[in-house]
Amino acid sequence: LTRFFSLHFLLPFVIAGQVGVHLLFLHETGSNNPLGLRSDLDKLPFHPYFSVKDLFGVFVMMSILIWICLVAPWALGDP
16 A cells, blocks of 8 residues: 555656656757648737637626526526
């Protein structure tokens, strides 16, 4: 049991160390672009597009939840 516990205790630190070394090597050498395509052509700015899209999704989901609460509150059941 103690070996099992020590393995489960030390394994996250080992994985975190490996992730750190991986990021260090990736940062030093950089990732490659095998196709040679320009990566900045298909980028969209976050604020006007994704902000409006996320706000619309939140509005739709809250509208559905409010509608369920007002029309059929028993459909949600006990918490």
